[in-house]
Amino acid sequence: xxxxxxxxxxxxxxxxxxxxxxxxxxxxxxxxxxxxxxxxxxxxxxxxxxxxxxxxxxxxxxxxxxxxxxxxxxxxxxxxxxxxxxxxxxxxxxxxxxxxxxxxxxxxxxxxxxxxxxxxxxxxxxxxxxxxxxxxxxxxxxxxxxxxxxxxxxxxxxxxxxx
Amino acid sequence: xxxxxxxxxxxxxxxxxxxxxxxxxxxxxxxxxxxxxxxxxxxxxxxxxxxxxxxxxxxxxxxxxxxxxxxxxxxxxxxxxxxxxxxxxxxxxxxxxxxxxxxxxxxxxxxxxxxxxxxxxxxxxxxxxxxxxxxxxxxxxxxxxxxxxxxxxxxxxxxxxxxxxxxxxx
Numbered sequence: 001x002x003x004x005x006x007x008x009x010x011x012x013x014x015x016x017x018x019x020x021x022x023x024x025x026x027x028x029x030x031x032x033x034x035x036x037x038x039x040x041x042x043x044x045x046x047x048x049x050x051x052x053x054x055x056x057x058x059x060x061x062x063x064x065x066x067x068x069x070x071x072x073x074x075x076x077x078x079x080x081x082x083x084x085x086x087x088x089x090x091x092x093x094x095x096x097x098x099x100x101x102x103x104x105x106x107x108x109x110x111x112x113x114x115x116x117x118x119x120x121x122x123x124x125x126x127x128x129x130x131x132x133x134x135x136x137x138x139x140x141x142x143x144x145x146x147x148x149x150x151x152x153x154x155x156x157x158x159x160x161x162x163x
Numbered sequence: 164x165x166x167x168x169x170x171x172x173x174x175x176x177x178x179x180x181x182x183x184x185x186x187x188x189x190x191x192x193x194x195x196x197x198x199x200x201x202x203x204x205x206x207x208x209x210x211x212x213x214x215x216x217x218x219x220x221x222x223x224x225x226x227x228x229x230x231x232x233x234x235x236x237x238x239x240x241x242x243x244x245x246x247x248x249x250x251x252x253x254x255x256x257x258x259x260x261x262x263x264x265x266x267x268x269x270x271x272x273x274x275x276x277x278x279x280x281x282x283x284x285x286x287x288x289x290x291x292x293x294x295x296x297x298x299x300x301x302x303x304x305x306x307x308x309x310x311x312x313x314x315x316x317x318x319x320x321x322x323x324x325x326x327x328x329x330x331x332x333x
Contacts, residue, residue, distance in 0.1 A: 005168035010193075010332040035194060037270045037279065065228030065237030072235075092301055095270055095279040116281040116299035118226045121241040125226045125281075125299040152276060156193070156332050158167065 005033075010156040016041040016148035020155045022141045025103070029159030032103050036096040036143060036155045043147020044087030047080040048098065050109070050138045054079050060111075060130035067123070080144075081132075085115050085124040090150065092119055103138040167331045168196075175324040179204060183319060184312040185327045188272075192329030195269040197311060199284075200262045200324045203254040205317025208291045212248035212265060212284055213314045220244040222303040229296040245314060246302070250294040251284035254317060258288040262322065272308040277301060 006029070011020050025032070038046065049058075056077040064071050064085060075082065088094050095116040103109060108131055115126035132138075143155060169192070172185050188195070203210035215223075225240040229249065240247060253261045263286035272278065278301070285295040313325060 005330070007167045007332050035268070035270055063228060063235065065226060065235075067226045067237055067239030070228055070235035070237040092277055092303075093271070093279040095268070095281055095299070097268060097281070114281060114297060116279060118224050118279070118299040118301040120224045120301060120303060121239070123224075123226045123299060123301075125228045125237070125297060127228060127297050152274075154271065158330075 004161045006159045008157045008159050010154065012154040013149055013151050016150055018043070018148055019142055019144035020149065022157045025139050025141070026159065027104055027137070030102065030162040031160040032100040033158040033160060034098040034141065034155060036098065037093045038088050038096065038153045039093060039150035040088035040090045041148035041150030041153070043145035043149070044084065045146040046084040046088065046096070047144045048083055049080045049142045049144070050132050050134070051136060051140055052142065053134060057133040058130065059133065060128050062126050062128045065125045081111065081130045083113060083115055085117065085126045089117070089119060100138065106135045108133050108135065109138060169329045169331070171327045171329050173324065173326040176319055176321050179321060180319045181315050182312055183325050184310060186310045188309050188311070188327070189329065190273045190307060193271065193332040194330040195272050195308070196328040196330060197267040198326045198328070199265040201252045201265065202262045202320035202323055203252045203315060203317040204320045206255045208254055208257050209250040209286065209294065210252045210254045210316035212251055212282070213245045213316055214267070215245045215312045215314065216278070216302055216304070216308045217306055217310045218312060219304060224301045224303065225298050227296055227298040229294055231292050231294050246282065246300045248282050248284040248296050248298060251286045251296050252316070253286045253288050258290050261288045269308065275305045277303050277305065278308060
């Protein structure tokens with residue numbers, strides 16, 4: 001049986017950084033998965049872009065829970081996927097798994113991601129589906145903050161094969 | 164390139180059990196994944212998934228988002244004695260031979276920081292109200308996770324299965 005869940009790259013911050021980028025993605029996989037564990041280092045927001053595209057080509061639909069009520073929202077033409085909900089924390093890691101399907105395909109790209117940010121009596125969970133309106137193969141992925149990601153923030157990119 | 168999604172241990176129950184434990188988890192991986200297919204024998208329609216790390220009964224926090232087929236809801240658990248997924252296990256009065264599907268993802272389980280994780284769980288039995296849930300979990304503890312225990316809300320049913328995988332960054 002072939003290996004189907006390969007580590008492509010890992011970045012663990014030893015100093016604060018405004019973004020984490022995976023460049024030159026291999027073309028040997030079918031799908032991609034990112035596991036981000038993020039701390040606030042002076043910036044609270046988190047955005048995701050492909051191929052450095054800053055056009056209004058990102059759409060998403062969210063379900064959000066705050067521990068008391070459930071809501072939903074959506075954006076039809078944003079300049080990035082907006083992943084955060086009420087920001088990162090300095091000591092409690094926020095877990096963000098991101099699944100990117102058929103990243104080499106010639107159709108628009110579908111993404112599933114969640115924002116898991118329990119804050120010990122506060123916090124949010126957000127569950128999202130996103131669409132990047134581009135038929136280009138994804139060759140780079142950028143996670144960025146409005147300030148900094150803190151030390152110990154880690155992001156790992158995995159490649160998944162159909163066979 | 165090494166294999167990065169490695170089975171560590173699994174259990175499929177041949178008799179009922181009040182607890183299922185993975186202990187002595189090696190520290191050679193980066194993240195852990197547990198996949199479960201569960202049923203409970205309690206005389207009700209649903210029961211909760213309940214799990215702990217290192218047999219510790221303090222400092223578990225959760226924010227949940229849940230759907231039951233008619234209305235979404237969100238709940239919170241603070242300072243609990245375990246992490247939970249409410250109503251996502253088919254129990255004794257639900258359709259026979261029906262089990263749930265659930266996954267727990269635990270990144271950086273060997274770190275000396277607080278531990279975040281998420282749970283995704285769903286149970287559908289075609290008869291009674293069923294539930295799907297995702298939860299953001301936090302265990303306020305800096306210890307390396309070496310044990311994961313599933314404490315039955317009622318009693319784990321025969322056929323319930325639990326698979327523990329290790330995920331490596333390299």
